[in-house]
Amino acid sequence: MAVKERIRVGGRSARIQQAVHDAVRKLSTPATRNQITVPQIAAAAGVTPSTIYRRWGDLQSVLADVALARLRPISDPDDTGAVETDLRAFIEQYAEEMSSPVGRALLRDGTSEVAAGQISVCCSYTNDHLTTLTERARARGETPFDAEEVIDHVVAPIVYRILVSQETPTPAYCRRLLDRIYPPT
Amino acid sequence: MAVKERIRVGGRSARIQQAVHDAVRKLSTPATRNQITVPQIAAAAGVTPSTIYRRWGDLQSVLADVALARLRPISDPDDTGAVETDLRAFIEQYAEEMSSPVGRALLRDGTSEVAAGQISVCCSYTNDHLTTLTERARARGETPFDAEEVIDHVVAPIVYRILVSQETPTPAYCRRLLDRIYPPT
DNA sequence: CGCTTAATGCAAATCCTTTGCGTTAAGAAT
DNA sequence: ATTCTTAACGCAAAGGATTTGCATTAAGCG
Numbered sequence: 001m002a003v004k005e006r007i008r009v010g011g012r013s014a015r016i017q018q019a020v021h022d023a024v025r026k027l028s029t030p031a032t033r034n035q036i037t038v039p040q041i042a043a044a045a046g047v048t049p050s051t052i053y054r055r056w057g058d059l060q061s062v063l064a065d066v067a068l069a070r071l072r073p074i075s076d077p078d079d080t081g082a083v084e085t086d087l088r089a090f091i092e093q094y095a096e097e098m099s100s101p102v103g104r105a106l107l108r109d110g111t112s113e114v115a116a117g118q119i120s121v122c123c124s125y126t127n128d129h130l131t132t133l134t135e136r137a138r139a140r141g142e143t144p145f146d147a148e149e150v151i152d153h154v155v156a157p158i159v160y161r162i163l164v165s166q167e168t169p170t171p172a173y174c175r176r177l178l179d180r181i182y183p184p185t
Numbered sequence: 186m187a188v189k190e191r192i193r194v195g196g197r198s199a200r201i202q203q204a205v206h207d208a209v210r211k212l213s214t215p216a217t218r219n220q221i222t223v224p225q226i227a228a229a230a231g232v233t234p235s236t237i238y239r240r241w242g243d244l245q246s247v248l249a250d251v252a253l254a255r256l257r258p259i260s261d262p263d264d265t266g267a268v269e270t271d272l273r274a275f276i277e278q279y280a281e282e283m284s285s286p287v288g289r290a291l292l293r294d295g296t297s298e299v300a301a302g303q304i305s306v307c308c309s310y311t312n313d314h315l316t317t318l319t320e321r322a323r324a325r326g327e328t329p330f331d332a333e334e335v336i337d338h339v340v341a342p343i344v345y346r347i348l349v350s351q352e353t354p355t356p357a358y359c360r361r362l363l364d365r366i367y368p369p370t
Numbered sequence: 371c372g373c374t375t376a377a378t379g380c381a382a383a384t385c386c387t388t389t390g391c392g393t394t395a396a397g398a399a400t
Numbered sequence: 401a402t403t404c405t406t407a408a409c410g411c412a413a414a415g416g417a418t419t420t421g422c423a424t425t426a427a428g429c430g
Contacts (some may be wrong), residue, residue: 013425039417048379049240053418108296110375111348123350134390152362156345157337163296164344165308177337196396198408224386234408238387241407371430382416386417394409400402 007042019045020052022064030101038062062108067106071122077129083137083144084182089149090129091178095158095169102163109162145181153180203307204230205237206245213285223247249294252287253307268322269367276363280343280354282303283304285298292334292348311340 023044026037038059042049056062077090097103110122127147134144154177161167212221227234241247247258259354260313270278282288312332319329339362346352 013427014424018348037417049379049418050380050420055392058418111293111296151345151350152342153338156341159349160336160344163348164292197394198396201409222386234387235389235411236409243387373430374428376425376427378423380421382420382422384419386415388415389413389429390411392409392411394407394420396407397405399404 007144016045016046016047016051019047019053020062020178021066026063028066028102033054033105037062038178063105063109067109068122068125069100071106071110071125077133081134083133083140083142086133086136087145087150087174087181088178090133090170091154094129095171095174098158099168100163107159107163121152126151127169149180154178193342201230201236202240204232205247206251206254209247210255213251213287218286218290221248229271245294248290250293251290255287256282256291256307256310262318264321268318268325268327268329271318271321272335272366273360273363275318276335276339276343276359278354279311279314279340280356280359283343283347284353289347292344296348311336316365 020041023038023041026039027044027176036059038052039049042052045052052062056065077086078087079092082087098107107122130147130150133136137144154174157177158169158174161169161173195334205226209221209228212225212229216271221244224234226247227237230237239252254331262271263276265271283292313331318319319332322329330363339359342362343359345355346358
């Protein structure tokens with residue numbers, strides 16, 4: 001179930017959302033992560049379970065929401081001065097972030113939105129970041145990379161390893177993937 | 186939770202397993218897929234819910250078990266006589282199968298297996314199939330493809346689309362990916 | 371300041387899940 | 401074939417989770 005759009009952004013509503021997010025983070029130790037329940041979160045956040053059910057729908061959506069909020073800070077990839085190094089830096093950071101237990105959980109929660117055919121937000125974040133890099137490149141007068149190709153042949157393999165085959169993508173592995181986009185001279 | 190190994194394979198145990206599988210399939214219309222409950226399955230299968238909980242642990246595991254049983258028939262990729270067409274046929278079938286609600290659910294269930302560092306079953310199926318194809322190629326005296334490269338640059342993008350960006354990988358898209366392994370002459 | 375209404379709290383009702391215990395039937399031994 | 405052992409099952413009660421109706425609170429607005 002999707003998270004409700006919040007018409008009212010200020011005051012109590014925002015406070016409760018914050019309290020719930022904090023509660024989830026506090027309860028999200030690696031050991032207990034799979035046993036979190038809505039009533040637990042509610043108790044830790046000082047609200048009633050029904051509030052959470054009404055606003056988020058189910059546990060999965062709460063976790064996904066928190067996961068997304070937590071991914072947002074990556075938003076601004078470092079500006080290294082050149083598009084190739086920008087992309088390499090971003091991908092390395094992305095792989096490291098997503099490989100961690102937290103990142104992995106975030107990835108899982110972010111992709112487990114079940115309901116409608118709405119686009120996964122954690123996917124559009126990645127798209128946004130890549131777009132930022134290409135625009136930056138264009139502003140510099142550089143030839144930008146093909147974002148779709150990077151998604152298919154760099155991001156996708158990294159995510160596949162993390163999510164499916166349960167291997168950790170090493171920096172060396174990431175570099176090898178990137179060498180397909182920017183062949184070493 | 187993993188499905189219990191069944192020590193007793195015949196008789197009542199097998200009958201119930203079959204009944205539960207049939208019940209899930211019968212209840213798995215695209216519309217109702219997300220609202221199936223264990224008690225529903227139990228009722229349709231003519232058993233008590235506690236039986237299902239004890240044997241499978243939770244709803245997720247039941248669905249995963251059924252999904253796996255349903256995907257097993259893919260096991261033997263068609264033999265088209267040449268390694269390239271073998272791979273192309275397999276990938277196309279794989280993409281189609283995994284794009285379906287059932288396949289998608291399997292991928293999800295496969296990745297949501299949290300417990301130990303055990304390798305995901307649906308991942309090892311894929312590995313097995315690719316190994317089958319490479320061995321077949323070798324037996325024919327052909328040069329086999331690099332399985333890891335196929336995973337990274339063909340399978341991974343397909344899975345990423347299904348799982349993360351929620352697009353359907355079209356046959357044309359799959360062919361384009363495969364053209365990187367076998368460039369069109 | 372008062373009005374309107376979305377969001378929350380509370381509590382009851384419903385449904386899902388777990389668990390203890392007696393029963394059934396599969397598989398092995400006689 | 402019969403008996404024995406025990407895994408798997410059914411039943412029912414207990415324990416949580418989820419849903420829902422209704423009263424209350426507090427945002428946002430004129």
